[in-house]
Amino acid sequence: MYASPLRGDPAAIYRQVDVSSRVQSASPHRLIQLLYEDLDVALRQAAFAIEKKQFEIKSARITKALAILFALEAGLDFTKGGDVAETLSRLYRGARSEVTGAGVSGDAEALRVVAANLAEIAAAWRQIEQQQRAAA
Template sequence: MLMDSGYDSYQQVDLDAQAAAASPHQLVVMLIDGLLDEVERARGHIEAGRLAQKGASISKSMNILIGLDSALDEKNGGEIAENLHQLYEFCQMELYQASLHNDVEKLSNVAGVMSNIREGWVSFGQQA
């Protein structure tokens, strides 16, 4: 148990260091990676019947989506920002339904959408 705590602390320090050195573009990719990890945790919790942990994972996922959505500049981002907003809202609804019905298929929908968005951000970062 104590070793897990040390490892978790090390991971958090590493993540904090990465975030401090990251560009805004890299931060978005890191947030999406965190969201995808948390969605997979939620899947595992549902499959194992750990409902309290499932709720915590879905809550974390929702908070990441809210953060991504609130960072959009809909004035200057035009159609891309509007499309991302709609996709983030779709993912939030899917997470809500996944939580309500313990539906791992809804989690797959979120993972698929967010993986596609992540690919776009990575591709954009390589071109910039």
Template sequence: MSAMRGAAAYGRGASAYAKVGVESAVMSASPHQLIVMLFDGALAAIRTARIHLEGGNVAEKGKAISKALDIVNNGLLAALDAERGGEIAERLASLYDYVARLLLSANRHDDVESLNQAEALLTDVASAWREIDGQASAG
């Protein structure tokens, strides 16, 4: 019983430490880096959803897809500036809406292909976003 409590305490401690690490990274990140972190979080949630979908764990699949949806809708989509971003922001909004629909379909129909497509689209945009940051740093 004591070993169980020790393991649980270690798990809580490790989780708290990881949370502090993430919070520190967020606090010190540039706006560009924050968007990269959103992409990373959405992609990680999609990969987690795929693992749970393939393992038949419906509840955890749903949680992971909900997390990815939250990041896409309340992070990436909400960060768009339609005034300053113009047509690019408009196109990204449409893309994020499509990704959200893919995620909903994946959840509703246990569709791995929809997850794969959502992941591929976000990976492409994230890659371009990282490239922009690399060019800005080099310039």
């Protein structure tokens, strides 16, 4: 009998396939946008989990947000990016510090502030991609 490798929770399988297809077809700028989108969701879910005293979910979402911030910083090209890369690196380090502190203290609003601040950077990445598509 044929055994499907896609077993388990159908929603989890869909999410895995959806993420895989979004990543495979994405430009470098779009990949960064996807990271920012996932970061925003993780931060807002962590804030909600704090308010609802869902500590396991809070911990998982904060861990995901921190991993994304590390990934964003690791992807910086300091040779080509110069001052912009340095500024983004400082921003990501500061955001990690804020997220960690908010997670320890249970400050949901601080997580929302970090999400809002990073949303401005995410908007700039969207604008860069739109300009590149228009130029192509």
